[in-house]
Amino acid sequence: MARQRLSYAGVAVAVPVTVPYVRYSTHSAHWFIGHAIDALVKASGVGKDQIDGLCLSSFSLAPDTAVGVTQHMGLSPRWLDHVPTGGASGVMCLRRAARAVQSGDADVVACVAADTNHIDSFRQTLGSFSNFARDATYPYGSGGPNSIFAFITANYMRSFGAKREDFGRIAVDQRSNALKNPNAMFKKPLTLDEYMAARPISDPIHLFDCVMPCAGAEAFLVMSQERARELGLPHAVIRGAIERHNAYSEDPVMVRGGWRVDRDDLYAQAGVRSADIDFVQTYDDYPVIAMMQFEDLGFCEKGEGPAFVRSHSLTCDGSFPSNTSGGQLSAGQAGAAGGFLGMTETLRQLTDTAGSRAVAHAHLGLVAGFGMVTYDRCLCTGAVILGRPA
Amino acid sequence: MTMPMMHPKRKNPVLRTQQMNLPPGARGRVALGITTAAAEGRFELQTCADCGAVQYPPRETCHKCLSPRLNWREQGGEGLLLGSTTLHHSNDLFFRERLPWQLGLVHLDAGPTVMVHLHGEVGAAPARVRVGARLDRAGQAVLIGFPNEGSAHMADDKMLREMTSDPKFRKVLVTDGKTEVGQAIVRALVKAGADIVWVGHAEPWKKMGGLDDISALPQVTLVPLDLTNGRSVTELAGAIGGKVDIVINNAEVHRNFGIASRRGTDVAKAEMDINYFGLLRLAQEFGPALKGRSADGATNATAWVNLLSIYALSNFPPHGTFSASKAAAHSLAQCLRAEMRPAGIRVINLFPGPIDDEWNQQMPPPKLAPATLASAIVKALRDGVEDIYPGDVAEEWLERWRDNPKVLERELAHGGG
Numbered sequence: 146m147a148r149q150r151l152s153y154a155g156v157a158v159a160v161p162v163t164v165p166y167v168r169y170s171t172h173s174a175h176w177f178i179g180h181a182i183d184a185l186v187k188a189s190g191v192g193k194d195q196i197d198g199l200c201l202s203s204f205s206l207a208p209d210t211a212v213g214v215t216q217h218m219g220l221s222p223r224w225l226d227h228v229p230t231g232g233a234s235g236v237m238c239l240r241r242a243a244r245a246v247q248s249g250d251a252d253v254v255a256c257v258a259a260d261t262n263h264i265d266s267f268r269q270t271l272g273s274f275s276n277f278a279r280d281a282t283y284p285y286g287s288g289g290p291n292s293i294f295a296f297i298t299a300n301y302m303r304s305f306g307a308k309r310e311d312f313g314r315i316a317v318d319q320r321s322n323a324l325k326n327p328n329a330m331f332k333k334p335l336t337l338d339e340y341m342a343a344r345p346i347s348d349p350i351h352l353f354d355c356v357m358p359c360a361g362a363e364a365f366l367v368m369s370q371e372r373a374r375e376l377g378l379p380h381a382v383i384r385g386a387i388e389r390h391n392a393y394s395e396d397p398v399m400v401r402g403g404w405r406v407d408r409d410d411l412y413a414q415a416g417v418r419s420a421d422i423d424f425v426q427t428y429d430d431y432p433v434i435a436m437m438q439f440e441d442l443g444f445c446e447k448g449e450g451p452a453f454v455r456s457h458s459l460t461c462d463g464s465f466p467s468n469t470s471g472g473q474l475s476a477g478q479a480g481a482a483g484g485f486l487g488m489t490e491t492l493r494q495l496t497d498t499a500g501s502r503a504v505a506h507a508h509l510g511l512v513a514g515f516g517m518v519t520y521d522r523c524l525c526t527g528a529v530i531l532g533r534p535a
Numbered sequence: 536m537t538m539p540m541m542h543p544k545r546k547n548p549v550l551r552t553q554q555m556n557l558p559p560g561a562r563g564r565v566a567l568g569i570t571t572a573a574a575e576g577r578f579e580l581q582t583c584a585d586c587g588a589v590q591y592p593p594r595e596t597c598h599k600c601l602s603p604r605l606n607w608r609e610q611g612g613e614g615l616l617l618g619s620t621t622l623h624h625s626n627d628l629f630f631r632e633r634l635p636w637q638l639g640l641v642h643l644d645a646g647p648t649v650m651v652h653l654h655g656e657v658g659a660a661p662a663r664v665r666v667g668a669r670l671d672r673a674g675q676a677v678l679i680g681f682p683n684e685g686s687a688h689m690a691d692d693k694m695l696r697e698m699t700s701d702p703k704f705r706k707v708l709v710t711d712g713k714t715e716v717g718q719a720i721v722r723a724l725v726k727a728g729a730d731i732v733w734v735g736h737a738e739p740w741k742k743m744g745g746l747d748d749i750s751a752l753p754q755v756t757l758v759p760l761d762l763t764n765g766r767s768v769t770e771l772a773g774a775i776g777g778k779v780d781i782v783i784n785n786a787e788v789h790r791n792f793g794i795a796s797r798r799g800t801d802v803a804k805a806e807m808d809i810n811y812f813g814l815l816r817l818a819q820e821f822g823p824a825l826k827g828r829s830a831d832g833a834t835n836a837t838a839w840v841n842l843l844s845i846y847a848l849s850n851f852p853p854h855g856t857f858s859a860s861k862a863a864a865h866s867l868a869q870c871l872r873a874e875m876r877p878a879g880i881r882v883i884n885l886f887p888g889p890i891d892d893e894w895n896q897q898m899p900p901p902k903l904a905p906a907t908l909a910s911a912i913v914k915a916l917r918d919g920v921e922d923i924y925p926g927d928v929a930e931e932w933l934e935r936w937r938d939n940p941k942v943l944e945r946e947l948a949h950g951g952g
């Protein structure tokens with residue numbers, strides 16, 4: 146008999162923080178981390194010296210890691226982690242921090258994702274992103290993930306009859322969500338015609354299929370529910386969480402992600418079905434990946450993604466509220482903070498601080514993560530179901 | 536269908552010559568295995584000695600069984616194109632200057648999925664393709680998706696021409712036209728569509744057999760060139776250096792002596808003066824000119840070819856001093872390659888076995904016909920390889936040398952050529 150997994154009961158996730166994004170910054174990632182931690186301290190009433198756990202995700206800290214950040218910020222945690230899973234780091238930092246709190250290794254863990262963006266840093270990151278990228282993708286046109294996701298998108302379109310308009314629906318609905326998010330980089334509405342008429346980047350990927358790299362930070366605190374109540378902090382609880390790396394490596398091109406391997410486990414942990422989920426934050430580096438998550442997380446079958454987006458509205462007040470912050474496609478991608486965006490937005494939805502983006506009767510939110518194109522696909526997938534405390 | 540390349544327009548002399556931006560050249564050490572094979576025109580991938588898995592990108596360990604025993608094995612390259620994309624945006628200057636650029640994702644029948652530069656004649660996915668390895672302008676191996684059956688003009692593909700040094704419409708200097716080999720090279724270049732072939736002759740007052748024949752070709756211009764004379768090299772570089780796209784240095788002195796068979800150093804000096812110092816003089820004068828024009832339009836300066844010898848790898852005692860001069864030239868050619876690579880100029884070294892000429896009269900067959908050597912040079916330019924070993928003898932020596940250079944040394948010492 147399989148060993149029973151320890152539940153995440155008793156863990157509170159609180160204090161969503163966003164350090165507003167800017168297109169370019171002359172500051173280093175440390176500046177954004179500092180602002181994020183300061184915001185966590187101010188919003189929670191937890192003193193800096195009471196933060197005894199730090200879980201960090203960043204691409205642009207080098208040569209520093211989370212270790213250097215402790216000295217930089219004058220922190221002395223008794224638990225430290227640096228999670229290199231990029232777009233999946235929100236889910237993965239949460240899983241690790243929750244276990245640290247449950248075991249007593251830490252009382253209050255600050256989870257922070259931050260990156261800076263210099264004028265030339267995106268190009269430099271691409272060329273040295275991984276051994277495989279340096280050897281086997283960057284020398285091929287140096288398009289970065291755009292060309293990889295062009296292949297994945299083209300193959301998906303051919304295999305399942307998806308049209309560019311189907312991806313356009315995702316981009317357009319997310320943009321209307323973003324217009325209600327003061328932190329979103331994009332402030333203008335996007336029509337389907339504008340989406341279709343955008344210039345090609347690496348076809349079938351066009352301009353509005355791509356995220357805009359920027360600088361910024363997202364952060365939250367993880368502690369016991371007991372502690373959160375003492376502090377009077379509104380919070381969410383973890384109903385279930387999964388992660389997976391390098392799934393389906395035998396697939397010659399990505400048509401499904403690791404969520405598919407673990408989703409039954411996820412819903413079983415939470416004791417719910419996919420139909421019970423009130424809103425979903427997918428990882429949307431490209432619309433095709435958001436569509437795959439609808440399928441692989443069980444909201445529709447494989448290949449039904451195009452029909453699913455045709456029959457649903459993804460806006461905050463729609464039939465399937467999704468990426469209610471605007472997602473990275475419309476809020477911007479501040480490096481690793483992109484992997485935290487769905488998490489902070491979900492915390493806002495579940496603690497009634499989402500303002501005009503609030504999803505009606507939001508009790509259960511699903512956040513998915515997807516990270517690290519080392520070669521021809523993203524390797525890290527994760528998902529968490531967050532709910533309101535009982 | 537590839538549109539046949541049109542003869543490029545005359546260059547506007549007022550325009551600034553474009554500077555070369557190389558494609559990304561960084562590779563990990565293990566990935567250089569692909570480059571090693573591509574330099575000789577082969578497509579090889581890592582194959583696990585224990586479980587047989589073929590893998591890509593290259594790794595330190597078998598991804599199936601964790602064995603470290605990975606061998607490089609030649610691949611047929613057949614596969615299925617899963618998706619293609621035309622890049623309209625790039626983060627790298629080399630590609631920015633050449634957009635749009637076609638890429639593909641190919642599932643090789645051998646197992647791995649590979650990203651490739653895609654030849655323009657490959658149709659929409661799904662399509663059967665053949666993947667091969669080529670050296671790009673940075674001198675690093677890249678994989679290319681070729682159509683299963685290409686058209687007559689497939690070599691004119693814009694992407695492919697960036698990877699190769701096709702003589703078509705280019706201007707070539709052949710340093711010695713008085714030998715049969717030199718004349719065969721000239722004829723092969725003219726046949727391959729070279730625009731101009733300048734042919735060096737050291738002693739213009741001497742009428743040599745065959746020179747009249749090639750100088751009658753409209754593409755051919757005889758030029759005075761004596762590689763033993765620094766001033767002669769400088770003067771020619773001054774006259775044509777800024778126009779040459781390909782240098783083919785075939786000038787050599789070849790005598791059949793070891794150490795004991797000839798007293799004194801006069802012959803050895805004559806061999807070194809052409810075979811080694813001649814290359815040095817030529818490289819100092821023509822190298823900078825080629826480097827300055829490596830991004831100059833569709834007929835940019837592109838390659839430098841050295842006629843070495845398989846004896847450069849291991850001394851053949853009956854031709855002992857000649858072997859030594861070719862070993863010296865080989866070493867210098869490696870230096871030249873390192874200095875030309877940052878400009879994107881390819882240095883191609885030829886290591887032929889005995890050529891069927893007067894200096895190999897006493898060598899038993901098989902010997903390499905000059906015309907065969909010449910077509911090997913044109914093929915090397917078209918395929919974009921770095922090292923070629925034309926002929927059966929060269930191939931066999933290479934195999935023995937790779938197997939065990941010390942054993943080959945002993946065999947050659949005993950006359951086992």
Ligand SMILES: [Zn+2]
Binds near residue numbers: 584597
């Ligand atoms: Zn193996």
